[in-house]
Amino acid sequence: MKEQMVKFLVNGTTYEISIEPSMTLLEVLRDKLGLTGTKLSCGVGSCGVCTVLVDGKAVNSCLTLAITVKGRSILTIEGLVKGATLHPIQKAFIDHGAIQCGFCTPGMIMSAKALLDESPNPTRAEIEKAMEGNLCRCTGYVKISNAILAAAKALEEGEKQNG
């Protein structure tokens, strides 16, 4: 099938690019838009490193056909930082030693964002359930959990200050 011009809304910016329907969202992000923060590992939806948010929901971009999310709001790891200011979740991951090799980190942070947007005060059990689709081989997840709880607190405090 010939390539088609399709509009994507990624990290708040609209891109109009030529894609084949057989391209996954992950390919479009990495190869067409140069957003290499989202990674490829298992390719079959078991590891979560390719996690991005589509309309606020965590999805495996390696199992999403790009054409099916045209016009939807897509958020990747690159979209979290505002200028030079890290998102509280990113800051919490850094401060709590939740990053070792870093390969699972973008996907982890995106899943954490989806969780905290929906449940600002998650219990440890809720964190486990929300993060069970993101594998990490380095950290044992302990500091990742700690970081998510800390980020929840920071976001709450930020809300209080703003509100």
Add this chain to the structure above:
Amino acid sequence: MAEEFSVIGKTITQPDAVAKATGSALYAADIKLPGMLIGKVLRSPYPHAKILRIERTKAEKLPGVKAVITKDDLLKIAYTCSFRDLPMIRAGSLQRPDQFILADKARYVGDAIAAVAAVNEHIADEALSLIKVEYEKLPAVLNPEEAMKPGAPRVHDHAEGNIAGHYTYRFAQGDVEKAFKEADLLVDDTYETTKQVAAQLEPQAVIANYDATGSVTVWSPCQLPHLAKRELAHIFGMPAGKIRLINPFVGGSFGCRLSIYNEPICIALAMITGKPVKIEYTKEEDFACLETRTPARYHLRMGFKKDGTLTAVQLKLIVWAGGYAGRSQLVGNVMLIWGLGHYRCPNRAGEVYNVYTNTPMSGAMRGYGNPEIMWGVEQTMDMAAEKLGIDPVELRLKNILKVGELSNKGLPIESTALEKCIRMGAERIGWKEKRDRREKGGSRCRGVGMATAAQSSGGYPGLLEHSTALIKLNEDGSANLIVHPGSPGTNIWGALSQIAAEELGVFAEDIHIVTGDTDITMFDLGSHASRSTYVTGNAVLMATRQAKNQLLERASKRLEVSPAELETKDRKVYMRENPQKSISIAEIARDAIYGLDGECLNISGKCSWEPKSSPSPTAAFFAEVEVDTETGEVKVLKFITAIDSGRVINPTTVEGQAEGAIAQGIGFALTEDYVIHQGTGAVETNNFDSYKIPSIADMPETEIILVEEPDPTGPFGAKGTGELSLAGVAPAIANAIYDAVGVRIKEMPITPDKILEALERREVS
């Protein structure tokens, strides 16, 4: 103790954390070069086959294909992915150069037969499908029993009986047979451990470029970059100076990336096409082609006196190499060292056979044989404790090595806090209260179990050790530290920057790490054997000390006191007796560059450091489990690791390593099973959906206790730490299961099926 230091013992922001958290860290797959081609490898579908003919014309003619290579296009230079003829092995080379860039014969399902380079991935895929290989299938040996049978087909012509290596324990002493006869208790068991996969998240990806000057640049995740460069130079008959190896960010290794894999093929494609070539493995290729933990079957005998004193220990091991020897040659040998040297024992002997099989390659995974062998040693200790009527904690305390005795590597122990680790861990888990409960909560029984382990800080004395560090001061008082440990994500750069910062008297963020390029960095063996903190750390310390001496020399002229009266701290040089008399490090560094106090000098330091020791970090492991006796399911409720790794440079880093090790150990003991189809030889468990590593939902409550006992030879007293915290996890869980339900499973992984079967057998008997 941490109060003495400004930076050591603190948690710092890791130098690369922001890049990783924002997605800007570039791993090999993220790198694009102009004109870059995509390379792919055609792999054997058979475990053992001759290659009769390769029909490649159709593939070569496909538009967009720039190269198709087979073994006939390449010089037949044998090498080993784990680096042949290592001058590092003092005992003589164990390595077997038995590989070629493309296989001369298929020796496992996945062996590399041909390769293509094309302008995009679609075309590369299609080109592979157009290459027709005519194989002559040969009978295959898919496990060591088959391989060792008389008359079995030879995987390699040179290896009679498919033996890749046979080694005896180099620290053998006493007379084990006599001691076993005289022992009050003899415990005699066979254990089996599995082909655990590194299962790092980042698939193997390599880029190679060959320019008009005849120089090769290769972007590789290899953890031993200078050694890889050397091996690649050998394979291509090039001077080493013409090869430049760059490490991008690496997404985990756990030992699999000690070796090289697609680098030679990638370089060959780059040479032939004159363009940069990238080869990215699929995760399935990772599972089939990267070295895994070396599976072992061993017969372990331990003899004890009535009072629990260990008097004799013997190991007879068979380990599987797979289709090529690779790093399994070293691992089997080292298993003897961990297993036979862990406790005080006057009578010790052992031997290992490394066996070729037509299966994917085995090599080193975190622990380098230690987790494999502690699986058996620590369960046998547990069984001995029960038979002797001695508490398992007491049995360990009785036999652990003390200061002054010889370590598992035959070196005098200068520091150890293992006793403290054991006692603290036992107290924290509630050993006395929870032991022997056989707590009946309906069908659920709880138990606690323990294990201990000791590792090393570098490969001395078995391997030659060398790390060189270079540090230069910038005119703002910051410093660039040029080092090259491999960094697959261990946070070693943070630790090295803390060592340099403490010595120099600046903040951790003032140390900029310059690394990853063999053209810039001086020789470093790389990262293995938990060497980086200890060996590279000491090189960094000595290099920084040299720079500091230059700094003090210059400062002494300005402050008009002798250098011996000066100290550095908080970015200042100051007089010890009168701290008001001070000057900023920045000012001294800048003025030296511009010759304001004498000859122009860029203050710097360099040190090539060779250790004369390899102090053993030690640890005690405590697990609490709950076993459902109706379903056989095991839940690890709590896990405590008490670690003695000398001075802790960064507590968060050591904890993080230990927590990750608990996850890997739970996988090793309970959930990870690498299954090779016994008919086809293909890997059935070849991705994360079929090979299950623990997720966040499988983790217990954890506690990491850092017991600091500074080592006299480590940088600020630090010992190695990366591997140790894995070695005792699996046996502690096995021992806890025994405490809970009275069954002992010696084969891995411990599955609910096996527990139920064992419970039924016990009821019957």
Add this chain to the structure above:
Amino acid sequence: MIRVLKPFEYFEPNTVKEAIDILSRYGRKAKVFGGGTDLLVEMKRGKIAPQYVVYIKSIPGLDYIKYSQEEGLRIGALTTHATIADSHIIRDRFELLATACKKVGTPQVRNVGTIGGNICQGGPSQDTIPSLLVLNAMLKLVGPHSERLVPIDKFFIGPFQTAIDGVELITEIQIPALPAQSGGCYKWITKRTTADETLVGVAVLIVSDSTEGICKDIRIGLCSVAPTPFRARKAEELLREKKFESELLEEIVQAIDDEAIPRSRENYRRKMAKILTKRAIEEVWQRINYLKNINVDGK
């Protein structure tokens, strides 16, 4: 596995009729793409290579959860597992289905995978099926010329073989309302880790009589212990309309064992089918009676 998919023609129909027309035109060369997680994995693993892909999530009006006492529960086939798991209606009244949907895959997969897609997979281990079986779900199938309702226990013919005839799409799942004194649960054991494929899955639904201790109706659904998910009808008969007694449980689980035909890890699966059934029945029975007692006493 291939990392990049072979090219195909892509369609985004706006109505069910349009989708069916396209699928009819291209026959076996076309595949339905809903959540897509199963389809894309099969394509990447080289099991299938469709030339035409029909994206049906673009069809409006198939993503809903409706409930009324008269009509019962109606779920649109394109409703995701995540939506079902979080739905108050389903958690309050059909909790076992919410539990089952929450078990499927991972959060990322649950966010896109549809209940209709899960049913159409037709595999022996889909988590949602045991619950749908015991809830007496009916599937609305729409074809080129007609619509029909198929009871779910007639939908699975063999492993990955469904009763879909020619070109048909599931558009709705209908579940009758449950009587007051009823309850159910879904229990499972996974293959290895917590977030993993189900090794044995058992759903139980019990309706109890206002008369003390009579089990008016009992339904037991299992997955992963036979070529298709199934209702253990022989086992059910042992307790239906009978007084609940613990001794009966032994007979019931024996009947389960007789009906199970697991393919691998046979011994273990049989044992687990029995144990999970026993535990599920005990749990549901206790729960219903506890609730019943509360109502009776007015506490």
